Amino acid sequence: MxxxxxxxxxxxxxxxxxxxxxxxxxxxxxxxxxxxxxxxxxxxxxxxAGKQIAGIISILYDHHEKTTVNNLLDIQHDFHDIIISSQHIHLDHDNCFEVIIVKGESIKINELYKKLKFLKNIKQTNLTIADLE
Structure with a gap:
């Protein structure tokens, strides 16, 4: 370069x-x-500007909250076109950590992020973005 x-x-x-x-x-x-x-x-x-990017959405939540777990899955299915992969990790008896790798238009990634972030009983959510160029 x-x-x-x-x-x-x-x-x-x-x-x-x-x-x-x-x-x-x-x-x-x-x-x-x-x-x-x-x-x-x-x-x-x-x-x-709504350009194509990649990113990682991380979510920390209590797995005992079954409604939250079901909502997480439903939302991910709604955004299957931008989700490349996800990984579910059991941190301890109560806490789960989920990592969702996304690629697509930033507007749609942001929409997914906000839906996940504002779910009831989510303890913490973060978004890290990367430029594809």
């Missing part, structure tokens, strides 16, 4: 704070940290 070099001007205190943070995060140089920030920004804009 061809590389483009460009300069960035920042106030000294911001540059110092940035250097401190990227060092703590384990970056070896500013270029990789800036690359990651720009890539995240581009992915976010594609998300907002």
């Amino acid at each position: 061809p590389v483009v070099r460009f300069g960035v001007s920042l106030p000294k205190d911001i540059a110092n704070q940035f250097d401190t943070i990227i060092k703590q995060e384990g970056y070896e140089n500013r270029s990789k940290a800036i690359y990651d920030l720009i890539k995240d920004f581009i992915t976010k804009k594609k998300w907002e």
Whole structure:
């Protein structure tokens, strides 16, 4: 992949704070940290524009809540066209963790995410997105 070099001007205190943070995060140089920030920004804009993306939806819930379990399954069946895979993990006697891998238009992925997120008895839900390009 061809590389483009460009300069960035920042106030000294911001540059110092940035250097401190990227060092703590384990970056070896500013270029990789800036690359990651720009890539995240581009992915976010594609998300907002309804472009094709991939993602992971994670859900933590109490498996004793049978209505919740049934609703989770029903919703996933409604979105079978964007769900690539899912994995169900038994964390302990009460808690289950589900990971759903999705690919499709961000608008539809967001619709699925919100339906899952706002289900009764869901303890926690997260969405991580990735740019397909």
